[in-house]
Amino acid sequence: MATGDSFDGDSRNGPAPELPTSVRVSLPAPPSSRGPAPTYSRAQVAAAAIAIADEHGIEAVSMRRVAAALGTGPMSLYRYVDNKEALCELMLDHMFGEAELPEPTGDWRADLAEVARSLRRAQLSHPWLARIAAGRPAMGPNMLDIFEYGMSILDRLGLDTADMLEIFALVSSWVGGFVQEEVAEQAARRDRGMDEREWQRSMSRYLETLTGGGNYPYFTRVVRAGADRDFDTRFERGLDRILTGIEATLPR
Amino acid sequence: MATGDSFDGDSRNGPAPELPTSVRVSLPAPPSSRGPAPTYSRAQVAAAAIAIADEHGIEAVSMRRVAAALGTGPMSLYRYVDNKEALCELMLDHMFGEAELPEPTGDWRADLAEVARSLRRAQLSHPWLARIAAGRPAMGPNMLDIFEYGMSILDRLGLDTADMLEIFALVSSWVGGFVQEEVAEQAARRDRGMDEREWQRSMSRYLETLTGGGNYPYFTRVVRAGADRDFDTRFERGLDRILTGIEATLPR
DNA sequence: CTCCCACTGGGTACGCCGTACGCGGTTTGA
């Protein structure tokens, strides 16, 4: 799988046609022979932004800071990126380039599960990713690579394109939702650093404050018993359920 | 189901104990008898913020604007809400109060499907919701109501608490991921207002620009054939697959 | 070889933002 630099590589192609911003951003930079060569590449810009997000959180990523990290002024960034929104999309697609996908085994369930695990791994290794991805369509070249890989797995099942798309979207959107909850809870616990015991006690107090302790019997039970499994097994079990559901609703 | 005003109602309870911000925010305001009565309520603040988000988009929601909508100064808001993050959580839980849940029928598949549809409906009626919810744990009173409702449905299946939680989380996180993609695509199309035909053509051009047309065979096929079904049927079919998967992996 | 001009780098400035701080007015329990 690509390493995420798929932005600057090749240069064949004319002037960018009118496209929605959310798509145009993923295009490689135009050839541009006339003036001096650009000092940086889009990949460098993305890498700088990602480094800041990893170290100081996504909210610390500002045009000024990214520019400073590159050793330049704030406005210079706009030579590489239309605006901050575009910078985010650049970071987003760059990350999906890190996903490593093994050679398909031929067992579609196992192979699709591996795609799901890769997507989760990518988003988990950079927790701010889920925040960025929210409400943004992800169709950069790297995400498209993963899409193609997933579709090729489903191609053995004799479905039409719409069905394949539907199934791929089912898996990938579940992974997205799952990881979102996962990082949310991680962040909430890190908020004030509390361990399992402390968190449990503070949630109990929350419940009592809310209703005097009477209502919310199920949530109370979950909190009291610490009844939530760890995310790894929840993920695997959920994945298994979803794949089972897909298999069961396959034609013939 | 509550209408979302569950914040200001009752007043019994002592001073707020030390809780993580992400949880404390959902607490009803302390009784506070001493000074003059507050001019507004937390529900009013939330409603004002929501109105702005609905009309001008979530990024237009600023402390200053919300305050102005209420007819007051920016700093007055901080009497009702710790900071902007807290305002967002207030909006979030307030929205889930709008979800209307019918009386359970006793058929757990149908009932759980109805919960899923309610969650989707709530998030779809305010597209900015998905953006806000990303990476934030949602455990306000209204979300807890939905949680309790869902768990009570699953309670008939003879599972332990951890299994019930797992299944509820599976459904709700899938809905979250699905709606996220749904509003993302809606937003992308609205970005520049283009209909089906235009979008198709611009995506074709995007593909050609990307690779000269050769790679991404599946995505090309999807774009060329317009092979994506509408979101309503995708949702129903996905939901059916997930419920089937759950049913198939039920013990005994 | 020359010159033009597309291109890059980057400074300045504007209008927003979140919010720390603090002051004056109001209410109420002691």
Add this chain to the structure above:
DNA sequence: TCAAACCGCGTACGGCGTACCCAGTGGGAG
């Protein structure tokens, strides 16, 4: 009665995204 507790809100600071503009650069056309 009066101090403590609370509310409303004005002022101000530092940071943000980015519009605008100008100087420098280097390849292609003449």
